[in-house]
Amino acid sequence: MSAHIPAIIVRDLVKTYEVPERDPGLLAAIRSLFRRRVRAIHAVSGVSFTIQPGEVVGFLGPNGAGKTTTLKMLTGLLHPTSGEALVFGYVPARREPAFLRRITLVMGNRNQLQWDLPALDSFELIRAIYRLPPAEFRATRDELIDLLEVGDLVRKPVRNLSLGERMKMEIIGALLHRPQALFLDEPTLGLDVTMQRRIRAFVAEYNRRTGATVLLTSHYMADVEALCRRVIVIHHGRVLFDGPLSALVDQFAAYRKLIVTLAESGADLKGFGEVLAHDGLRYTLRVPKAMAPAITARLLAEAPVADLMVEEPPIDDVIEQVFAVGTPR
Known part of the structure; x- marks a missing residue:
């Protein structure tokens, strides 16, 4: 993709949930069966930004700001209420196979690998899902195992690994198909300082080697400082700031x-x-x-x-x- 064509385009993206409401008590419960009352919750309220190929961008905000909701819309897990999102020209909500082969989502509090099997077995399953050529798959798998220094761990059942070791395996599994866009939602959540540094170094190296676009959310500002020259800050579902990290300090300090x-x-x-x-x-x-x-x-x-x-x-x-x-x- 040309560097002049954005990898990610987001225009006035909105996600609204309808939450049922009722007063306490039996009578109110019966009344709600016939007259349902709902309240609109605006998780994302008109977010707009563009990200160029190869950029590593920090996506910041407090809990409930709309970060994870936005990432889920950009990966097609959620449909937006209104607005537009394009990733490499694809509409994420359509979940086209060609789109899914170009992206990955890593969530620090979610597991995709089989708990009772060695990671190597789960990697084989991922190879089959993406229909990766065996030689290409093995080369990528071995390169990632070497980069993350887990050669002595991939044959252990995932349940026997530490949190940091499991996170490394999850990242390898997410990158076996060599995605061009990485959506990382708290990838170092709960890890010790040493493991956080190793994950950060790996993401930086993957970006350098492949030119992948990275959108990163994290509550650990060390992640953002180490990886991101640009940050997008959202609060209450709206963009508060979009620009260089240094400019954020100048504007708000x-x-x-x-x-x-x-x-x-x-x-x-x-x-x-x-x-x-x-x-x-x-x-x-x-x-x-x-x-x-x-x-x-x-x-x-x-x-x-x-x-x-x-x-x-x-x-x-x-x-x-x-x-x-x-x-x-």
Whole structure:
């Protein structure tokens, strides 16, 4: 696919559920049999974006924001109420075989492999489902096993593997048909820090080797920082931000940290900002973002500064601020 043609196009995508409602009590239960009352729940409310081939994009939002619902519509598991979604030119809801061969969905809290069988047996089943040529399948399988370093685990029953080991097997199973679009929904959920790093490194390497497009949701901001230059943030089913991760920090970070080392003792820095930490001649101040340049200039002019660094807040704090801005009052 040409780099000028988006891999994923989403226009005004909407998903609305009708949830039955009734008052408590026997009489209300009987009345609801004849007069059903429903309430509309808008899981996704007019989401629009495009993703180019080969991009790795973070899809962020709090629980209930509509991330998983959007991913399910992009993979054809759910039909949108209205709007349009195209993946490589296919309408996902039609679930055409040619479309399914080009995509995969990995969910950190779902299993696709047979619990009581070794992963190798499940891989053979996947080969049959996708009708993969045996030689091509074995080459891909062995390459993925080598990349994830699980050669000594693939013959064990899946139920005997740790959570991280099972997640590796799930990822191999999802990539055996070499999909061109990866929809990853919390792929490192519940994994320890070391395993998270390995999964992140694998996704980056797969993207580098194959040019696959990746749309990633994760509550672990380390995943996003390591893999994604661009992020899309949604809240209450709507897009709040779409752009570079660095621009997200610039737009929503409310403060900066100043790390100041003094050349001599005796200076009082309380008037320059909120003192977060003080250790000998080293101070950590928090100042409003808009005032950071002026306060930095004042410090250099009025205090015996030996060293000064300006730090952006942690990305987790920025995301929390984004969600706060997007919450209706």
